[in-house]
Amino acid sequence: MEEEYSVENAKNYIKQRFVEQGDFLILKEDVFDQMLDRIVELDEAFMEETGVNDGEVYDDDKAFDYLFEGMQKAFEEQKMYCMRFVEDYMDYSEGYLESIGAIEWD
Numbered sequence: 001m002e003e004e005y006s007v008e009n010a011k012n013y014i015k016q017r018f019v020e021q022g023d024f025l026i027l028k029e030d031v032f033d034q035m036l037d038r039i040v041e042l043d044e045a046f047m048e049e050t051g052v053n054d055g056e057v058y059d060d061d062k063a064f065d066y067l068f069e070g071m072q073k074a075f076e077e078q079k080m081y082c083m084r085f086v087e088d089y090m091d092y093s094e095g096y097l098e099s100i101g102a103i104e105w106d
Contacts, residue, residue: 031078
């Protein structure tokens with residue numbers, strides 16, 4: 001049964017996964033929350049710009065490049081964490097989509 005996508009539920013799911021993993025607990029919670037908010041905004045912008053919201057395929061490689069560049073610009077002080085943060089975000093976002101039945105594998 002497919003649930004409706006919710007940005008808030010997605011962020012809660014993704015944040016919980018980051019907490020369980022533990023690698024980013026070194027960041028202050030407000031910085032982590034800002035990073036999570038920004039990457040979600042960037043991902044939404046990427047999907048809009050590339051037509052994913054209109055049925056186009058989500059290109060993981062292009063998405064990674066777009067998100068990584070945007071995060072490095074937005075978080076200069078945390079630049080060294082951005083690559084791993086983006087990788088983990090993409091994995092956890094996919095996990096959320098799978099958990100609500102929003103994606104299927106061919």
